[in-house]
């Protein structure tokens with residue numbers, strides 16, 4: 001299943017990556033449907049019969065086919081924009097299973113979400129609460145809300161993907177949460193349905209999750225004393241994956257730990273995994289254009305670049321890079337770089353590879369925050385995306401064309 005080697009050649013399920021390159025060209029993102037399903041099932045089945053909803057974090061990979069796959073498995077969704085809500089709906093997902101996070105929800109986005117009767121708004125400030133209240137009143141609707149609490153715990157992950165410290169822009173300070181719930185409970189156009197947190201991404205240490213969960217449960221205790229009842233508790237996303245040698249908490253252990261924190265409570269649990277569902281379900285398939293000997297290092301110049309996969313440039317992230325076909329030639333160290341005119345345009349540095357010009361490489365663990373963070377920098381056309389199901393390939397996004405690239409632009413006469 002997933003990505004595997006057969007006779008020295010890398011496959012996605014039962015399809016040789018070389019045949020995908022031949023048919024669809026490169027660079028191309030390739031996803032394994034079996035791995036997507038397996039990862040979802042790991043989280044989902046860990047709850048046993050406890051009421052729960054896995055809300056896939058759309059921003060990790062918003063391709064319609066991927067959203068549709070999760071929707072078919074019964075998944076809910078965590079969105080951070082009106083565009084993501086429209087994607088969920090276009091993919092056959094249910095608004096009633098969708099939670100709306102994010103610090104900057106616009107009036108139009110709030111109206112759109114109310115029109116479609118989403119599961120709840122994860123409210124990130126008192127001003128946002130007032131805005132949702134006003135819009136709900138004007139629409140003669142009741143808005144379901146959950147306060148996103150900032151539990152002030154150190155997720156011990158990369159600073160750019162840490163969100164639960166009091167210095168971060170996310171959530172309502174822990175000390176102010178009760179007051180905000182009180183305020184919400186006095187407004188008839190608001191219905192308090194839950195509590196929420198999300199402390200960061202790519203967490204490998206289980207301790208910060210436990211700290212955040214116990215802070216949330218403390219608030220649930222206090223809310224109960226204030227007579228405020230909730231339907232659900234949302235513990236957010238952030239479960240890490242293995243890129244290199246990390247040993248992240250398993251979905252099963254993660255869910256068990258959350259359930260243990262519930263204690264006597266019977267609330268429905270929501271979680272918002274993104275990376276852990278899609279990260280290791282995808283690779284970026286690319287071809288070596290040139291091998292180049294610099295003054296003191298060798299470069300493998302590939303046809304993918306930082307605009308296709310920005311994580312190495314943005315957070316110095318590691319992605320394992322493997323040749324699609326193994327060669328029995330002397331391995332050499334290469335910086336694997338793209339054609340973009342930036343020194344930050346690298347996919348991996350100092351990698352030992354046995355390769356020749358024209359060889360295919362797979363950049364592993366690229367299913368999350370790969371295509372979703374891609375851009376057209378240097379007027380590069382965005383890659384194609386393929387979903388593999390056993391021995392069948394589905395083109396789930398065609399390669400961008402030049403006409404699509406400039407569509408919407410016009411001259412100023």
Ligand SMILES: *Cc1c(COP(=O)(O)O)cnc(C)c1O
Nearest residue numbers: 057101201237238272273274275
């Ligand atoms: C990004 C995000 C997630 C998903 O994070 P992962 O690390 O991909 O699991 C979940 N919830 C919120 C609010 C987010 O911003």
